Amino acid sequence: DAKTTQPPSMDCAEGRAANLPCNHSTIxxxxxVYWYRQIHSQGPQYIIHGLKNNETNEMxxxxxxxxxxxxxxxxxxxxxxxxxxxYCIVRVATGNQFYFGTGTSLTVIP
Amino acid sequence: GAVVSxxxxxxxxxxxTSVKIECRSLDxxxxxxxxxxxxxxxxLMLMATSNEGSKATYEQGVEKDKxxxxxxxxxxxxxxxxxAHPEDSSFYICSARFGRTVHYGYTFGxxxxxxxx
Numbered sequence: 001d002a003k004t005t006q007p008p009s010m011d012c013a014e015g016r017a018a019n020l021p022c023n024h025s026t027i028x029x030x031x032x033v034y035w036y037r038q039i040h041s042q043g044p045q046y047i048i049h050g051l052k053n054n055e056t057n058e059m060x061x062x063x064x065x066x067x068x069x070x071x072x073x074x075x076x077x078x079x080x081x082x083x084x085x086x087y088c089i090v091r092v093a094t095g096n097q098f099y100f101g102t103g104t105s106l107t108v109i110p
Numbered sequence: 111g112a113v114v115s116x117x118x119x120x121x122x123x124x125x126x127t128s129v130k131i132e133c134r135s136l137d138x139x140x141x142x143x144x145x146x147x148x149x150x151x152x153x154l155m156l157m158a159t160s161n162e163g164s165k166a167t168y169e170q171g172v173e174k175d176k177x178x179x180x181x182x183x184x185x186x187x188x189x190x191x192x193x194a195h196p197e198d199s200s201f202y203i204c205s206a207r208f209g210r211t212v213h214y215g216y217t218f219g220x221x222x223x224x225x226x227x
Contacts (some may be wrong), residue, residue, distance in 0.1 A: 043116070043203050043218030044154070087153070097144060098205070098216060100154040 003027070004088045009105040012082075018075040020104050022088030025069045030092050033064060035073045037084040038103070044087065047073065078108045112138055114206045116219030123194055123226055131189045131222045133204030139184035140206035145177075148201040148221075160187045194226040 005023040012018040024033065032051050036044040048055055048062045050071070055062045061074040075082055087103040113136040123129050133143055141162045146154040158179055159167045166179035176198075178190040187206075191198055204219045 038154075041201070041221065041223070043114075043205075043220050045218070046216065085153075096142065096207070097156055097159060099156060100146075102153050 003090050003099075004101045006086075006088055006101060006104045008102065009107070011107050011109055012075075012078045014080060014108050014110050015077055018073075018078040018082065018106060018108070020073040020075075020086050020088075020106065021070065022073070023070045024088070024090045027068050027090050028092070031090045032092070033062065033068075033071050034089045034091060034098070035060070035062065035086065036089065036098075036100075037082075037086045039081075039084045044100075047086075078106075080108050080110065082106065083108045112206075112208050112217045114140075114204060114217050114219040116204055116222055118222060119220060120223040121225070123224070125195055125226055126193055128190055128192045129194055129224060131191075131202055131204075131224075133187045133189070133206070133219055135185045135206045135208065138206075138208040140187075140208055141184060142207045143181060143187040144205040144207075145179065145187075145189050146203040146205065148203060150201075154203060157189075191224065194224070196226045199224055199226045 032049050034049040035047040038044045048060050050062045050064055064071045085103040085105050087100050115134045115136050117132045143160040145157045147157050148154045156169050157172045160179045160181040162181045162184050168174045181187040201221050201223050203221045
């Protein structure tokens with residue numbers, strides 16, 4: 001079962017940073033935070049993951065609070081192509097299945 | 111690398127017929143694959159876990175006799191929707207786990223849009 005809470009929708013102006021929050025207050029010490037996104041009628045795409053340290057890659061940055069009960073995905077310069085549903089998922093590293101929550105529908109506005 | 115090909119991308123079938131959806135790992139061996147179903151404006155719902163050479167594990171509430179899963183090789187898993195009805199119309203997505211890495215090792219297919227008329 002999904003163990004995360006995300007706002008259902010957000011808007012962001014093109015070129016600005018998009019900050020997508022996720023609450024995971026019941027996260028266990030061995031659970032990682034993963035972010036995927038799904039562009040309309042496509043399969044989900046991996047974005048980033050982390051355990052407790054902040055992470056950055058070519059797509060985004062992941063900020064995890066010190067108590068690990070919440071995190072924020074940051075798209076530094078949102079483009080129209082970033083319009084998608086973003087899913088935050090917690091899972092143990094050795095776990096098998098991914099269970100998706102409701103996600104956040106991000107709309108990037110020109 | 112780590113590409114999953116799903117076929118067909120869309121299919122329309124008559125009520126009562128069966129439909130087979132294929133999920134292939136193109137450049138890696140996938141001992142474990144997953145099947146999801148997604149209704150319009152809803153999230154992905156895990157249906158079953160497919161293990162090469164053994165029976166699939168179904169999530170609670172998913173009818174194993176209706177959604178037949180076969181994972182006969184390390185690169186192919188199939189989902190057959192038997193005796194399809196309009197309520198089975200949905201977006202079906204497969205995912206494959208690859209390599210020893212447990213973080214990056216999940217890739218998703220592009221999905222199959224099933225419409226039962």
